[in-house]
Every structure is written in C-alpha cells, then in structure tokens.
Amino acid sequence: MMEGAVDQADRLDRRQAGALVRRLVPMLRPYRRETVRAIALVVLSTVAALAMPWFVKYGIDEGIVKRDKAVLFRAVLANIVTAVLAYVVSRRLIMNLSRAGEGLLRDLRNRVFRHLTGLSMTFFDRSKAGVLVSRMTSDVDSLAELVQFGLIQLISNILLLAFSMVALALVSWQLLLVCLVALPFVVGASVKFQRDANRAYLHVRDAIASTLSRLQEGIAGVRVIQAFAREEEQVRRFRTDSEHLLEAHMRSVWVQSWYLPVIELAGFGTTAVAIGVGGWMAIQGSIPVGSIVFFVLTLNNLFEPVNQLSQLFNTVQSAGAGLRKLFGLLDTGSDVPERPGAVDLPVGGVLAVDAVTFAYGASDGADAEGDPGGEGPIVLDGVSVEVAPGEKLALVGPTGAGKSTLAKLMARFYDPRSGSVTFGGVDLRDATLSSLRDRIVVIPQEGFLFAGSIRENVRIARPGASDAEVDDALRAVGAYERFAALAEGLDTPVRERGARLSAGERQLVSLARAALVDPAVLVLDEATSSLDPGTEHAVELALARLMEGRTVVVIAHRLSTSERADRVGVVADGQLVELGSHRELVAAGGRYAALFAAWSGHHDPAAVPAST
C-alpha cells in the first residue's frame, strides 16, 4: 500500500505544479543523456508490452485460423524477439532512471544543505530545528519515493493507457467504444478513491505519530509510571491510542476494499462485453476472432493503469509538496552575505562597536518574542564600546537585556540595524567571512560535539590542520594528556552529540577548537550550570590559557568572572548603562555595585539576578 498523503494546504494546483516542473528541469541538465534515454526506453517497453498480445492476435488470425504454419512461426519468432527486447529494455530503463533520479536527489540534498548552512543566524533563531531537519529528510524522501518506485510506474502507466487505447481503436474502434462504457465509472470511482484514501492516510499518519509518542513515553518514563503506581492507567491510555490507530488502519483498508472491486469489475466485466458483443460481430463477420482475443488480453491495460495512477496520485502530490518546500528554502536569502569585493580583516586591532541599534527580524511564528508581520522590539539601542587588543571585557546584566546579542553582533552572527562593528578599522560587513572566522571565534556555553573522533571534532575548526597541529591545540588548552590517555586516544569516537564525554570534557574539545584557529578575538558565553567536579578545574585552566594575549568578550554569569576582567560592561534594557573596571564600578555604587554586594555577602534576593 502506498501511504503518501498530503494535507489540504500542501495540495498543488496546476499553475504551481507547472512552476515546480519548470524549476526542476534545469536541475536534470547534468543527467540529460540518462533522462532522454530513459524516456526512449519507457516508450519502447510500453510498445513491447502491447506488441506481445498483438502478435498473438496476428498468429491466431493470419496463422491458426488460416492454417498457415509459416505465419504462425513468424508470430512466435516476433514474440520471442519482443520478450527478449522487453527484458533488455527494462533492465536498462531501471538503471538509467535510477542514475538520473538518484543523481538529482544527491544534487538536491547537497544544494539544499549548502544553502541552509549559508543562511544567517537570524534564520536559525526563528526556525524550529525539527522543521529544518525535515526539509532534508522527509521532504527529500517523499521525492525519493517518487523517483525510486513511482516514476517508472507513472510514465509507463500513462503510456500504456494511451497506447492501449490507440491499439484497441485500430483493431476495432466499434468494440472499443462499447467497452468504454465502463470508463466513466472507473474515473468517478478513482477520483473518489483518491480523495478518500488521502484522508484515510492522513488519519493513519496522525494515529501512528500519537501511538508511537505514547509508546516512547511509556518506555522512557517507566520509572515515573512505576514510582507513582500508574501502570494500569497508562496501559489503558495506550490501548485507546492503539485502538484509534487500528480504526485508522481499517478505514484506509476499507477505502481500498471498495475501490479495487470497481477496477476489477471494470476489467472483467468489459471482457464479458467484448466477448458477447465482439463474438456477435465475429459471427456477423465484421471482425476476426483474433481481435476478440486481443481485446481479452489487452482490456486490463485500460483499467489497471487507471488504478495504478490513482494509487500513485498521492505519491506525486506529496513529492510535489516536498519539492515546493525545498524550493521555498532555497529562495530564502542570507541576511549576512559576503559583500562583493570584501577584504580580509587585519590580523589585529581594536574591536569597536559604534552606536549600534538592533532588533530581531519579523518572525514567522516560531519565535516567542517575535511580533508577527512586523519588526521585533529593539534589543540594543545606540550601544558603543571599544575593546583594545588584549583587553578582557565582561558583559553582565539580566536575561533579555541584550548582552548576548551584543556579543553576537561583535562576531557578525547578525548585522546591526544601524551603527557599525569594526575590527582594526574594517567594518565586519566589508570583511570576507573566512577572515572573520579566523580572527573572531565564538565559544558557546556548552561544548557541542559532532559524530566522529575527538581529533575530527577539534579539526572541524580548521579542516586543513595536520595531526600535529591538532595535538598542539589540545596541548595549548592542557587537554592533550586527558584524551590521549583514552583507550583509543584522540581517535576515540564521541558518538552522537558527544554522549561519551562529560560536559567538562566536551567544553575542553570546544576550547581546543578555538586554540586551533588561534584567533585575535574570543567571544565567550560562560556556562550557567556547574560542570562535573572532575573537569571543572581543567576547564578553568584551559580558559585562562586560551584567553592569554587575546581580546576577550565574555558574557559573564558569575561575578567571579567579571571581577577578573579588565573592564565590565553592564547591559540593561538594550543599553550599556555602566562601563568601567570592577573596582571603579563597585566604587560608583550603581547597578553593578548592588549586584556585587548581593553576591559578596549581604544576602538580598531582590538584587540577585546577575545572570540568566
């Protein structure tokens, strides 16, 4: 059973479908030869499928009935040739079509992914990760299903239907007309079937999703269920879901169960008509017996394709819907593109933020703070600050005040609405992206690892780095011995999302990456939650070594960090309200002084939120 289903909103009208095809055709250009060949082969194989019963008819009418053995043998020979030809053609066809289709899919995957990774942070901020992943998985997969199974069937069924119609008309158009009385019923039933089946599959899809998620919860949450002795209740709820799924399945089976008989009745019923009416015509002498045999053997070619096509309709629809979403993604432009004629950033210099104003863009509903259809609220309003080479600036302030945004603007994760961010006198917007990433490195709160070995995870920061350089980077943060001591050393796989390493060790890998890039500026988001005692100290040491001699901007969640910085900037309500050394700010008696006082002993919960 084909279970492709599309939501009403995803249905394509003719104009949209046409637009999709027009965009898809150029993507087939690298596979022009394969595509042209495949089309030719489909035509050939359809002709072959029809030629066989025609040669049988020829053998009967001209050979058997006329008692001409030579003609009979000619018909037999023609059939053998046709069968062998059909075999060869269909082998070639499968390979050709697969090469073109799979090649297209591969290109599409690469192209979409390349485009996706090139999009700006604003895009990722407002899109849900799951939706983006599904573009590259389920949307491409719905196309793949069409390519792998549907396309051959789609084309050959259309051709078979058309050619059969022509062939039957040539043999006896009168008899064909009689048989076509079944066609309106078949078409009507197919339209209804297609609609019902789609609705039924959508139900099945939803029911599967909710049953599986209940199942997953039951398994993952078994401790809680047992701890509260809720087993019976959970089993009862699961049974309800499971029964819903069963009902949904049965509904979709029911749709198939009434539709198939209609098709089969059309095929066999018209066979009866062909024999009855055709036989009468043969007795009258207006058609030869062989023509009736041809009809008996070919009538199924008329109705079976209609069946196949209506089963395929949903596959085609969902592939089209997937393709449209993919093109939609490809049409999303990057907010922080590289300017033509961009220059490399100088190796060092002052990092200067000048009168920067920033607001997050209009959201598409995925963003909680968004204001649909308009611009988001102002996050930063006229902020200016200069960080001298080698200086350490700590940013503190309540959650949502804009300190993270300010730090991200310094690394050009976003571009300011007005004002500018410069490094060594060059506006970041005029710099090449590669030099930007070489000079300014962002270290996020949590060490994020990719599947692969520890070595590969460090090397991701500079793909050309040699093993020795990776080792040196690990040594620079004092983590080399720790990882080299593992059974497989630096080649130890870290599994999905780094599950095998502790949070502290993941952070060490992340710091080693920065060391490998050897940037002039570090933008550091300090972790809020505490690390495991075993690695906490190692991470602190690594950070200290990494920060040495570099310009550092740190989003501080601990006042012990800001205490150690050269200067502290307090961000509140989108503005830099205080800026100065720890000592100066404490002496000034402003917000920072209040925060610090709360921390250093005078317990006052109201003043606590130094962080998060």
Place this chain on the structure above:
Amino acid sequence: MPDDPRRAGWSLVRRELRAQRGGVLIGVVVGLLWTVARVAMPKLVQRAIDDGITARDTGALLRWSLAVGGAATVAALFTGMRRFWAFKVSREMEASLREQLFGHIVALHAAFSDRSSTGDLMSRANADLLQIQNLVVLIPLTISNGVTVLAIAGIMVATDPVLTALAVGSLPVLNIVARRFGQRLHPASLAIQQESADLATVVEETVGGIRVVKGLGAEGVQQARLATEADQLYDASMAAARVRARFLPGMDLLPSVGVVGVLAYGGLQVIDGSLSLGQLVAFNVYIGLMIWPLRMLGMIIAQAQRAGASAQRVQEVLATPAAIVDPPAPRALPARGSGTGHVVFRDVTFAYHDDGPPVLDRFDLELAPGESVALVGPTGSGKSTVARLLLRFYDVDGGEVTLDGVDIRDLRLGELRRAVSIVFEDTFLFSDTIAANIAFGRPDADDDAIRRAAFLAGAHEFIEALPDGYDTPVGERGFALSGGQRQRIAIARAILADPRVLVLDDATSAVDPTKEHEIRDALAEVMHRRTTLIIAHRPATIALADRVVLLDGGHIVASGRHDELLASNARYREVLAAVHRPGEPAVGERADEEVVAP
C-alpha cells in the same frame, strides 16, 4: 530461557493467529470463492469462443458471455472482501501484540529497563510488529493463491499435459527468482535506511550545533561531510536499483516464455484440429492468472524469514518475567497517623549484577516518623541506590527494608509506591498539560489541590505566566521548559501525591542557583512533619535536613547535623568541596545561606 528462541517466536505468531482464527477462516473462505470465480472465467471465455463464436451460435454466445459477466461480478466482490479480511486480521493482531508489549514493558522491573535502550524497545514494538503484520496479511492470500495455482494446473493438465508443461514450465522458476529477489532486496533496503539515517544525523547535528558551525566558519566542513553521506546514500540506492534491474525484468520475462510456447505448440495443435481455439485462448489467460500468485508465494518465504526473526525479538520481551511483583499474600500498612512514615534499612546488601561488587554492604539506616535525612556521598557511593531500594525498583540481596514495620516485599507494589513518592534528578514529564502532569499520581485531584501543590513547589508563578497557564502542554511535543522548571513540576507532582515518605533524588540540581531560595522554603514546608530522604549536593539543600548521613563505600561513615559534620569531619568537607568550585567563597560557616552567583 526457552529451548529454541526461533520456535518461541513462531509459537507467539501461532498463538495470536489462533486468537484471530475466525477472521483468518473468513479470509481464507472469501479468498477461495474469489479463486473459484477467477479460475472459472477463462474456462467460460473459452466456451464462449468455441460454442458461441466458432459454432456461430448467438444463443450460446449470449449465455456464456453472461456467465463471464457473472463470474466477473463475483470475483470483483470477493477481491475486496478478501483484502479487507486479510488486513483486518493482521492489523488486529498487530494492535493486540502492541498492547501486550506496552503492558508488559511498564510492568517489568527496573533492572530490565537498565539493560535495554528506548530505541531498541521502540523498534521491537514498531518495526518488528510491522514485519509480523506484513506476513500475517499474506496468509489468507497465500492459501487462496496456493489453491489457485493448483486448480489452474489441474485444469490445464486435464486439457493438454504437453501444452501445460510448455505454458507453466518456466513458472516455478519465477517462484525461485521472486524469493531470491526478496532476499537480495531486503539488505539493500536496509542499507538505504542506514545511509539515510546517517545523513539525517549530519543534518540534525549541524542544525543543533549551528552556533558552533557558524562560530568556527565550519560550514564547508559540514558540507563536505554531507556530500560524503549523500554519495554513500546514492551508492546504496544504486545498489538497490541494480538488484531491481537484475530481477524485475526477469520476473516479467518468464511468463512470456509460456505465452510463446503456448502460441507455437498450441497453434500447431489447433491447426491439426486436436485443440480448440478457445482452449488456446484460455491457456493464455491462465498463464496470466498464475503470475501474481507465484510471485507472491516467492515473496512470502522471504517475508516469513524476516517475520520469524521479528517474532523472536517480540517474544523475547514478552517472555521476560517481571521480577518485582505483588507478593502472593500481601500485608497492609498500618493506618496513617502521626507515628507513621517509619523507614528502616536493616543490614542491607545489594549489587546491580550478580557477580558485581556490592553497592551497599550491610547498610543500616533508620528514618524516624517525620524525620528528614540528607544522604551525602561521593559519586558512585550508592546514594541513589538507597532511594531505588526504598521504592522497590530492585529487591535487596540481603537484609530488609521496612516501612512502618512491614517488610516492603510483603506490600502490594501499588500500596508501597503510593506511600513513598520520589522526585528524580532527570525529570520526566508526559506529553500532557502541566495540570495533568502534576496530577499524575492522583488523577482525581481538583484544580485547587493542583495549584496548592504547584505553589508549594515554587512553580505556581512561572506556570501562571505561560501562554495557557496550567493547561499549557509540556513534554516531548509541548512547551519547552527549563530544567529547573521541570524539576519544580516534578516536586509538585510528588507533593500532590501526599506520601508518607518523600524521596528527593538530587531533585534541585537543575534549579537555577539564583532561584533555589524560592523552592527552599517550599521544600521546608513539604518536609515539615513528613519523613523525607534527601539526596543532594548543594549545601543549601542539605542543610534543610534534620540529620545528615555520609555514605561512603557502601555504608554509613558519619551521621549528625550539617554544621557538626562540617566542623568535625574531614571526609565530609572533602566530599562537599569536590562538588564545589575552587576559588569560590567556601561553604563554610554560612552554609545554610544561598550561594548567590556560583
């Protein structure tokens, strides 16, 4: 352990089929009726040609073509019915097995879930059941197909044995080819699935780690990785295409051999007059009728092999006996009063594995009614084990655990677990509203009770601020809450259950240090006059307890008030210091005070 796991798998399928035997029987009967109509049709076509057309008898022609029409109607009717019943039986069996699996999994002891991964159990309850369903749906079809093949072969042999040999001689090969096709295609499809999953992993981690990718300018690296995966997926897909190219055209070719043979030999027979034209046509139609049944007979063998392996994996779970069950003659807890909530661990020894080192070794601990005790110890000292033994997630290897004087093994599990509530470190919330999650242990609780519990847990304020308040959906598919918020909901859940004994297993670890004071008051309120076992790292939480117990090496090494132990016990200071940051203001004498900005 069953003697033969493979046979155990099949016995499971047999048992389920027996439960569905009514449906299976209807499916088979309907299928056979379909067969009769289907097999009769070519015969009727033949009579129409021979008795009607060739004999120029219009009356006979009309009779026979009406008969063809009748057979067509019957066949069409039954084709729908046999499909319906085949699916009905298989889907009902799938649902029944799914429900059995779920019921069994939630009843199985904790040691079982420790051993098995969620993904593995999910695949047994999903992919494996689908394999079984795919086999069962073929059963009624296969039986009627087998009969179809035999009946057609019989009719053909009766007409002309030599022609039969020519017509169907190649068809058994079709059966073999179809079987081999299924066997080859399956691993190729699995390889495609695997490569797709690998590709999805690259996409997922790139999107999940986009800050790292962007921060390091590693877009190119990830693009190269994706290109590699896309190439591997392409190769796997082409390998599957090669399998299809090798087998499918051959499966189409084989029946043609019969058609050609029949035309050549049969044509000569008709010319010689020993065979009628109608019989020749009927032979051709019969060949067409045998193609699908034979292909399917080939496929069902390959499917049976896969389903057998799946049934075995399902049976493995169902055959695992639940180790922790209600006692045959349960005792009841004494009625609740001011003196209840008395917990005693007496001489308890426990190891997670039979041959492993004991985690608890002759462990003794008594919690007086209403007393709160904090359990402190280094990682791996067995703190959480104590909590799990009290809830009877595991049974002790030696000694006993009693609640209000009753050995917990003599209590019904439900009664024990209603009397003892736990808040886990890793908070699990169900895909439901916040209110339903809080009321998880007491579904009949009214809104006021839920709000009171949330208020006590320090959760009321943030819940009210959510878009739908208490009706906000959470869990996997719901609103994303922070770790601290989830823990507070879990605490509310335990509070609402109003247990005799409350266990907090590192339940405040994810609460933001700056918010901890909010729930500290809540905890103090909940613990008031309620027996509480606290497992914690944070001095502020530990200090809430009446008494602190230091656990090391499987037994208690020190016991006393928090400040006494701090002053007198070096090991205690060491254990607490390991959890705290060097260079931070020491916990010291202000230990019960909040650590403001750690």
